[in-house]
Amino acid sequence: MKQIVIISGKGGTGKTSITAALAGAGPHKVLADCDVDAADLHLILSPEINLKEKFHSGFTATIDLDKCIQCGQCREHCRFDAISPEFTVIREKCEGCGACEFVCPSEAATMQDRMCGYQFVSNTRFGTMVHAALGIGEENSGKLVTSVRREAKAIAEAEKAKFVLVDGSPGIGCPVIASLADIDICILVAEPTVSAIHDLKRVHELAGHFKTPCMCILNKCGINPALEQELEQYCAANSIVLLGKFQYDLDFTKAQLHRQTVVEYDPEKFGPIIDGIWNEINQYFRQMEE
Amino acid sequence: MQIAIASGKGGTGKTTVATNLAAYFSRTGMDVSLIDCDVEEPNAHFFLTPQWKDEKKETVPVPRIDHDKCLGEECRKCIELCRFNALIWMVDAVLEFPELCHGCGLCTIACPASAIEESTRSLGISRVGQKDSISLYSGLLRIGEAMAPPLIKKVKQRALTEHPAPDVRLIDCPPGATCPVVEALEGSDAAILVTEPTPFGLHDLRIAVELLRKMEVPFGVVINRAGMGDDRVHDYLKEENIALLGELPHSMEAASSYSEGKLLIEQVPGYEKVISQIAQNIQNMAKSTR
Ligand code: SF4
Numbered sequence: 344m345k346q347i348v349i350i351s352g353k354g355g356t357g358k359t360s361i362t363a364a365l366a367g368a369g370p371h372k373v374l375a376d377c378d379v380d381a382a383d384l385h386l387i388l389s390p391e392i393n394l395k396e397k398f399h400s401g402f403t404a405t406i407d408l409d410k411c412i413q414c415g416q417c418r419e420h421c422r423f424d425a426i427s428p429e430f431t432v433i434r435e436k437c438e439g440c441g442a443c444e445f446v447c448p449s450e451a452a453t454m455q456d457r458m459c460g461y462q463f464v465s466n467t468r469f470g471t472m473v474h475a476a477l478g479i480g481e482e483n484s485g486k487l488v489t490s491v492r493r494e495a496k497a498i499a500e501a502e503k504a505k506f507v508l509v510d511g512s513p514g515i516g517c518p519v520i521a522s523l524a525d526i527d528i529c530i531l532v533a534e535p536t537v538s539a540i541h542d543l544k545r546v547h548e549l550a551g552h553f554k555t556p557c558m559c560i561l562n563k564c565g566i567n568p569a570l571e572q573e574l575e576q577y578c579a580a581n582s583i584v585l586l587g588k589f590q591y592d593l594d595f596t597k598a599q600l601h602r603q604t605v606v607e608y609d610p611e612k613f614g615p616i617i618d619g620i621w622n623e624i625n626q627y628f629r630q631m632e633e
Numbered sequence: 634m635q636i637a638i639a640s641g642k643g644g645t646g647k648t649t650v651a652t653n654l655a656a657y658f659s660r661t662g663m664d665v666s667l668i669d670c671d672v673e674e675p676n677a678h679f680f681l682t683p684q685w686k687d688e689k690k691e692t693v694p695v696p697r698i699d700h701d702k703c704l705g706e707e708c709r710k711c712i713e714l715c716r717f718n719a720l721i722w723m724v725d726a727v728l729e730f731p732e733l734c735h736g737c738g739l740c741t742i743a744c745p746a747s748a749i750e751e752s753t754r755s756l757g758i759s760r761v762g763q764k765d766s767i768s769l770y771s772g773l774l775r776i777g778e779a780m781a782p783p784l785i786k787k788v789k790q791r792a793l794t795e796h797p798a799p800d801v802r803l804i805d806c807p808p809g810a811t812c813p814v815v816e817a818l819e820g821s822d823a824a825i826l827v828t829e830p831t832p833f834g835l836h837d838l839r840i841a842v843e844l845l846r847k848m849e850v851p852f853g854v855v856i857n858r859a860g861m862g863d864d865r866v867h868d869y870l871k872e873e874n875i876a877l878l879g880e881l882p883h884s885m886e887a888a889s890s891y892s893e894g895k896l897l898i899e900q901v902p903g904y905e906k907v908i909s910q911i912a913q914n915i916q917n918m919a920k921s922t923r
Pocket residue numbers: 698702703704705708709710711712727743744745746747748749
C-alpha cells in the first residue's frame with residue numbers, strides 16, 4: 344500500500360477538485376481529507392458517515408473562581424496572554440502548557456483534556472473516506488491530520504487497498520508537515536500566478552526536507568502563458584514529473600455546483616487527463632519496484 | 634481604525650481585497666498600515682511591490698539545560714511537567730527537543746536547581762516595506778518551522794509598536810478559522826470576509842461567519858469572482874442578514890492581472906469603483922461600532 348498526498352502551497356489552485364477527480368478513477372484506494380482547516384472534499388463526495396468520534400488533543404486550563412484568590416501569578420507567568428483580567432481562561436489563546444496550574448498557590452487552575460473537533464469514517468461512491476471537522480477557533484492541528492492519516496492507513500491495510508489518497512493542507516506549517524510524513528509521493532498542484540509559484544517553491548522545499556519525491560499537476564493553464572512556461576521549467580530543473588495539465592475552465596465550478604467531480608461532469612474532456620495521471624503514477628511505482 | 638480581511642480558506646481573493654484597499658486608501662491620502670499575517674505564504678508584497686526597509690530574525694525562547702547544575706536522574710521535574718514532550722531523559726541527561734517546545738517557560742520556573750537557561754529557536758523573519766503611504770509588515774516562516782502563530786504575533790506586535798496610529802490599519806488574515814486567525818483578528822473594529830459564489834466558498838464562509846460572531850467583531854462580505862457560480866451565497870447573506878459590502882466581478886482580465894501580481898484598481902476598468910464602494914461601506918461599519 345502506497346500513500347499519495349496532494350498539496351498546493353497556496354489555497355484556491357483547484358487542489359480539492361483535482362483530488363476528487365483522482366478519487367473517482369484509478370485503483371482501489373482509501374481517501375483521507377487532511378485539509379482539516381477548510382475540509383471541502385465532502386462537498387463533492389457526499390460521504391455517508393459511519394463513525395463519528397470526538398477528537399481530543401492537548402489541554403486547556405480552567406480556573407475555579409471559587410478557589411481563585413486573584414493573586415495574579417497565573418497571569419504573570421502565562422506567556423500566551425490567555426488569562427483575562429477577570430481570571431477566566433481565553434480558550435483560543437491557551438496553549439495548555441500548565442504553567443498556571445504550576446504557579447497557582449490555591450489550586451484554582453487545573454488542566455483539562457481539550458476537545459478540538461470530530462473525526463469521521465464514511466462511505467463514498469469512490470470508497471472509504473476518513474475526514475474531520477476542527478472546532479471553530481481551535482488549533483490548526485497537525486495532530487488531527489496525523490490521526491486522520493493513521494486511521495486511513497489502517498483501513499487501507501484492512502481493505503487491501505492499493506493507495507491512500509490524501510488531500511493535504513495548505514501552507515507550510517504544522518498540518519502540512521503532518522501531511523507529508525511517511526508519504527510515498529507528493530503531488531503539487533500549481534497554477535500560473537506569481538504568488539502560487541512562490542508558494543509552490545516553498546512547499547517543494549519543505550517536501551525536500553522529507554525527501555519525498557514530488558510530481559506536479561498544472562491547473563488554470565492559459566491565464567498566463569509566460570508563468571506556465573516558468574512552472575514547466577521549474578519542474579524540469581528540479582526533476583519533478585509533470586503528470587498532467589488542465590486549462591483554466593469554469594467547468595471546475597460547474598462540477599462543484601452539481602456535487603460532481605470534473606470527470607463525472609464531463610467525462611470526455613476530463614476522463615483522459617485523469618486516466619493519464621493515474622497511468623503515470625502506476626508506472627512510477629512499477630519502476631520503483633523493479 | 635483597524636480592519637481585518639479574512640476568509641474561511643485560501644484562494645478566495647483575500648489578499649486581492651487587502652492590497653487593493655490599501656492602495657485605494659493610500660490614494661485618498663491616508664496613512665496606511667497593512668499587516669500580512671499569512672506568514673506561511675505571504676503574498677501581499679507581490680501586489681504592492683514595496684521597498685523592503687528592515688528585516689529582523691524572529692525567535693521563540695526554548696530551554697537549554699546547564700548539565701553542571703542539573704540534579705539529574707532523581708529530579709526530572711522539567712521532563713514530567715513539559716506537556717509537549719520537548720524534554721526527555723536520555724541515558725544520563727535531560728535532552729532538549731527545541732522543535733517541539735512551545736516556549737511556555739514552565740520548565741524554567743519549575744527547575745529547583747535553576748539549571749535551565751533560555752536559548753532561542755528561529756521562527757523566520759519579520760520585515761517592513763514602504764510603498765507610497767503604505768507600510769507593509771509581513772513575516773516569512775522558516776521552512777520546517779511548524780508553529781505559525783508565534784510569528785504572526787511577532788509581526789503584528791511589530792506593526793503595532795512601530796506604526797501605532799495609522800489612519801487605517803488593514804490586517805490580511807491567514808486562511809482558515811483556526812487559532813492563527815483568532816490571533817490576527819484581535820482588536821479589529823470590523824472585518825471583511827471574502828468569498829466566492831461557489832459551494833466551497835459558501836461552506837467556508839459559514840465557518841468564518843461562526844468564528845466572527847463568536848469573537849463579536851462586526852463584519853460584512855465581499856464576493857470575489859461574482860458571476861462564476863450561482864446565487865447560494867447571496868441567498869445565505871439575505872437569510873443571515875449579513876451586509877454585502879461589494880462584488881468583484883469574475884473576468885479573465887482580472888484573473889490574468891492577478892496572475893502577474895498586479896493591482897486590479899490599476900489594471901482592470903471598473904474595479905476601482907467597486908473597491909471604493911467596499912472601502913466606504915467598511916469604514917461606515919467600523920465607525921458605527923466605535
Ligand atoms: S528540573 Fe532542573 S534539576 Fe530537575 S531534571 Fe530538569 S533541569 Fe535537571
